[in-house]
Amino acid sequence: MFDKLTRTFSDVLRQVSGKSSISEKNIQDAVEEIKIALLEADVNLRVVRRFVNHTIEEARGEKVLRSVNPGQQFIKIVHDRMVNLLGSETEGLQLKGPDTLSPILFMGLQGSGKTTTCAKLALRLKKEGRKPLLVAADLVRPAAVKQLQLLGEQTGVPVFAVEGEKKPVKVVKQALSFAKKNSFNTMIVDTSGRMHLDDDLMKEIQEINSVLKPVEGLLVADAMTGQQAVEIAKEFNERVGITGVILSKFDSDTRGGAALSLKSVTKKPIKYVGVGEKIDELEQFHPDRMASRILGMGDVVSLVEKAQETIQEEEAEELQKKLQSSTFTLQDYLEQFTRIKKMGSLQSLVEMIPGMKGNIDEDALNSKEMKKEEAIILSMTLQERHNHRIIGPSRRKRIASGSGTSVFDVNRLLKKFDKMRLMMKKMTKNKKLQAQMLSQFNGNI
Ligand SMILES: Nc1nc2c(ncn2[C@@H]2O[C@H](COP(=O)(O)OP(=O)(O)OP(=O)(O)O)[C@@H](O)[C@H]2O)c(=O)[nH]1
Ligand SMILES: [Mg+2]
Structure with missing residues (x-):
């Protein structure tokens, strides 16, 4: 993207x-x-x-x-x-207090990601302390109810469905009284999609909308469809009324035009983006962070937040010192692998670091390469890991056969490690550059 x-x-x-x-x-x-x-x-x-x-x-x-x-x-x-x-501001959901039911209506074209996103949002709200109920109101696609039920099991969120019912509105009505009786405070309604914007779909959604009276009407739009997503949002907004958009498949290789046009054209904010197929891959949309990222200035805030989840502050400080003084060893490098695994893809992390984009060999970032490097380092003795300069030709041969790689691979890793240490040292030392970058966005130039 x-x-x-x-x-x-x-x-x-x-x-x-x-x-x-x-x-x-x-x-x-x-x-x-x-x-x-x-x-x-x-x-x-x-x-x-x-x-x-x-x-x-x-x-x-x-x-x-x-x-x-x-x-x-x-x-x-x-x-x-x-x-x-x-979109200027980060816009979250406008939900009612915990003692009142907040209905949320999902809508969108076929395959845009509605059902998956319903479950993602339910999980997110549950983690935030709400009590969500998923409602299966897609009665068009045969397997739709089952799909939502499976997602409900995965997320631990109950799913309301009515066997044999053909009218989504009736399901929604029953769900409303079920939710109130069982003191759920959030109700997320999954609806059916169509291939195109047709009257049938619009009528069905309008009908559900008037019964449900949702506090949030969210359109799920597929980022991959580009400008079409904008047209779809416009149409749903005019005919049903939406409060925001969730852009799904934001992880895909699209040109990004939809994200950049949606707010201007529809005047409705992008509230979340789907960044993968997994159930926890839904992120709040922050216009300012996204802008910095697009401008190649790095999403410093997101990076820090993400990293803080796994690296304790002292650890980070220690690492910073090591990087500055060049005492960063292969053992430290190896330990980073475990952290990176916890943090998600290395690629997405690198993109958030100012100045790193385009500066790093992208091939080296794929996890296959990471596994290989991990194997190589694991075949080294501790002494070698702490001082890679002692690794001469015979040690390289031993390490290569021990890790099932070649001497070429070992050489490459050692060379890369040297280069990396140098680059990191430069980057961490250049505080002035970092400060300059940050001050550009503080509005106090
Ligand atoms: N990569 C990626 N895939 C996604 C994302 N969101 C949904 N998908 C995938 O898109 C496909 C369609 O998702 P669904 O949730 O079934 O879409 P839907 O809108 O409910 O589809 P219908 O009910 O048939 O209209 C599935 O294979 C999902 O795994 C996302 O953010 N990223
Ligand atoms: Mg669906």
Whole structure:
């Protein structure tokens, strides 16, 4: 997601940020490149035009051309516009208090991810201390009820279904009284999808909507469908009324245009994004963090939060010291593998680190490679792990055969480790660079 866009943005912004003075022509050129990148990312044409015009207008103002640091001012403008495009504020669900039932209606086209997302959200709300009930109101697809029941078992959230019932509205009515009687405070209703936006589907959803009176009407849209997702959201909003969008399959290799156009076109916020098939792969959508990520500035906040879940602060500090003083050993490297496994994919983590994107050999990040490296290090003695410089040719041969790899693999790991230590040392030492990056987004330039 956003790979190409980020690359273009990073290039453009890097060029601009280095300049001590900026001319109107510089701004024009930078904006032109940004425009092309947005169009290539399949962002809605009207949205792109508005973005470009606003950016030029603001950047032309004397503020940028005459400011002490015009490059940074310009970056800030682009960043703020991008946040604005994505929705300004993080918008959570507007649920009622714990003693009142909050019904949530899910809708969307066939295969967009409704059923999966219902269960993901139920699990999330349960973890937040609510008492959710899942309601199976997709009575069109034969296996739909069963699918929700299985997901209910996985998440430990009860599923309300009525055997033999053909009318979703009747199921919803019964579910409402069941939920109230059994003091559930959140009710998540899964509905059926259709291949296209047709009257049948709209009528069914409208009917359910008027009976359920949901506090949240959430549209699940498939990020992979690009601009079509925006059209679908517009239609559902006009005909049923939605309170927000959940963009599913955000983990897929799409150009990202949907995420960037949705808010501007529908005026409804993206509330969550689905980032995988697994039941816990649903994330709250943060426009500001996403903007920084798209601009290639790294999602520092997300990274820190994610890392903190697994690395205790002292450990992190110790690691930082080791990195700075070059006492980071292969044993430390090995220990990082375990942490990384706990944190999720290395790739997604790396993308969040400022300046790392594009700077690292992506092949080296796949887990197959990680397993190989793990095996190699495990075949080393502790002494070797603590001082890799003693690993000469005969040791390399022994390690290779011990780990079922080749001397070539061992050489490669050792070379990479040296390179990595050097790079990390540079990065951690360059506090000024880090501070600069952060201050750009604090609004206090
Ligand atoms: N990679 C990825 N796959 C997802 C995500 N969300 C859903 N899927 C997959 O998309 C497929 C369709 O998901 P469903 O939840 O059954 O979609 P639905 O909208 O309920 O489909 P219908 O009920 O047939 O209309 C499944 O294979 C899901 O595993 C996501 O965020 N990422
Ligand atoms: Mg479904």
